[in-house]
Amino acid sequence: MKPTHGFKLVAATAAIMAAVSAAPAHAADTEVVKFGFAAPLTGPQSHYGEDMKNGLTLAIEEANKQNIELDGKVAKFELVSRDDQADPRTAVQVAQQIVDENVQGILGHFNSGTTIPASSVYNDAGLPQIAMATSPEYTQQGYDTTFRMMTSDTQQGAADGEFIVKDLGAKKVAIIDDRTAYGQGLADQVAGAVKANGGEIISREYTNDKANDFTAILTNIKDKQPDAIFFGGLDAQSGPMRRQMATLGIKAPLVSGEMTRSDTFLKLAGDAANGTYASLAGVPLKQMAAGEKFEADYKSRFNVNPGVYAPYAYDGAWNMITAMKEAGSSKPDAYLPKLAALKRSGATSNSIEYDKNGDLKEISVTIYQVKDGKWEMVKTMVSKAAE
Incomplete structure (x- = not known):
């Protein structure tokens, strides 16, 4: 009787190859x-x-x-x-x-x-x-x-400036920024938009993104009696700033950008947060x-x-x-x-x-206000950027 080992080996090899070819491609592909x-x-x-x-x-x-x-x-x-x-x-x-x-x-x-x-x-x-x-x-x-x-700050700043003058009725506006590329860039755009809509920048102040005492800046601004104050910067600064505005008796509303539109701002500002406005690129x-x-x-x-x-x-x-x-x-x-x-x-x-620069063609900006300790939508603006 002839040995069957070779036949079995060939059959087993064929079976393995068939199984491999039938298996779905995963790691190798x-x-x-x-x-x-x-x-x-x-x-x-x-x-x-x-x-x-x-x-x-x-x-x-x-x-x-x-x-x-x-x-x-x-x-x-x-x-x-x-x-x-x-x-x-x-x-x-x-x-x-x-x-x-x-x-x-x-x-x-x-x-x-x-x-x-x-x-x-x-x-x-x-x-x-x-x-x-x-x-x-x-x-x-x-x-x-x-x-x-x-949305870029050029687009957001234009909306903020228009809102401050036309919706809040503010003619005299003070601006503070934290000297970061974000804060200064947004503040510059807001300043331009305020002027374009008939408002006046009565004070331009500067701080930094590590500061937490704004008493001197706010005292100087208070003497000029602004109708609104815009801050370009982070919630870590806008929260204490808003609280210090309340302590100094400044009645003008604080307006800021999307970094202020946060739960962190609400915690840092406490009860003083009420009445603050913040813009946010996009819609709710x-x-x-x-x-x-x-x-x-x-x-x-x-x-x-x-x-x-x-x-x-x-x-x-x-x-x-x-x-x-x-x-x-x-x-x-x-x-x-x-x-x-x-x-x-x-x-x-x-x-x-x-668009050709890599900016989004759709411009959408929403304004929020703190009411009873929560952010609530005030106004949304959606448009197309000019070609």
Whole structure:
């Protein structure tokens, strides 16, 4: 009787090969696509950075469930995170670290003061960047790699200045800013808009983003009897500022930008918060195109309510992912033209597209006021940017 070992071996080998060929392609056909992300993740601005990071994370986790094919392989998206501490010098350092990680795109930074210097590092590396930064200078550098997640300060400042003069009836306006790229940039735009609408800037004062005593500045402003005071800066300063205004008996309302429109401001200002106004690029969450769904998904994933920036970060991530899908590639030079020509409906808007500079074409700004310790919507303005 002839031995059967050889036959059995051949049969077993054939069976294994058949099983391998019939098995679905997974690890061998998967490629990691890295997105760089930097924002303040420690310190007094960390709540902004964490909110932004959560929005990005939600988008990336959703994308990974879709088995999106790029460059012939299923993409697994990952976030390479760095803490820039809201410091321009640190931002440049972490930008280079992110580039060295071989990322395919940048979702960040958060602050204008960090985004602008870091953007040159990313541009030199040929990496598209979608940032939260709102200072107009960010997209006016001549780079074809810079894009926004939110309305710019040029657009927001114009709305703020008009609201102060026309809606609040303020003719004499005092302005304070914290000398950051964000705070000064927004304050400059508001000053121009106040003048354009017939108002007068009676005082222009300066502080910094570490200060917490504004008594001298506010005393000087009080003597000039302003009808309104605008502050360009963070909630860590606007909260104490509003409380000190109440202590000094200043009756003029405080108006500020989106960084003041936060729960942190309400906690820091206490009872004095009532009557404060703050603008926010975009529309209220429940009025967004898919805001209620986003809110539910966010709360389910993170067990907290989304902050101001999360839905814009979420859309920013999906803008980059969508451009990659349309290009069929994660290579920056392949998907960059698709990003520039993007037209999509997202969580924040049904009409997301960019102009030639990388600014959003849809301008949306909402004014809020603190009433009974809570932020309530006062007015929303939505329009298209001039071509």
